Amino acid sequence: xxxxxxxxxxxxxxxxxxxxxxxxxxxxxxxxxxxxxxxxxxxxxxxxxxxxxxxxxxxxxxxxxxxxxxxxxxxxxxxxxxxxxxxxxxxxxxxxxxxxxxxxxxxxxxxxxxxxxxxxxxxxxxxxxxxxxxxxxxxxxx
Numbered sequence: 447x448x449x450x451x452x453x454x455x456x457x458x459x460x461x462x463x464x465x466x467x468x469x470x471x472x473x474x475x476x477x478x479x480x481x482x483x484x485x486x487x488x489x490x491x492x493x494x495x496x497x498x499x500x501x502x503x504x505x506x507x508x509x510x511x512x513x514x515x516x517x518x519x520x521x522x523x524x525x526x527x528x529x530x531x532x533x534x535x536x537x538x539x540x541x542x543x544x545x546x547x548x549x550x551x552x553x554x555x556x557x558x559x560x561x562x563x564x565x566x567x568x569x570x571x572x573x574x575x576x577x578x579x580x581x582x583x584x585x586x587x588x
Contacts, residue, residue, distance in 0.1 A: 555582075
């Protein structure tokens with residue numbers, strides 16, 4: 447953990463997300479809010495999350511929302527899903543030092559596919575929004 451990660455405390459109600467897989471662990475740390483029905487995640491934008499222009503890289507925001515959407519789908523479907531389509535609209539910028547927070551919800555679910563949408567914001571300013579489709583998977587061993 448770097449010094450800037452150790453010095454940061456997430457907003458009240460958020461805890462560090464663990465066991466998210468090596469890609470997410472490498473690109474984190476990510477946090478989630480516990481004790482709410484809504485699926486809410488967040489991250490403290492670090493310098494390493496930024497591109498050469500000093501703004502949070504679009505790939506970081508895409509990865510963040512993809513994980514957030516996947517978590518919402520898994521929670522609603524009670525089984526994992528894999529992304530089959532992800533559409534993003536970048537609305538504004540986030541910079542190092544910002545707390546980026548996102549919320550996701552399911553808009554429709556069939557037996558095999560879940561439809562979801564999410565947005566991420568810095569304070570009251572929306573930064574990116576997404577819609578996605580997930581293929582619902584059977585758990586291993588079934």
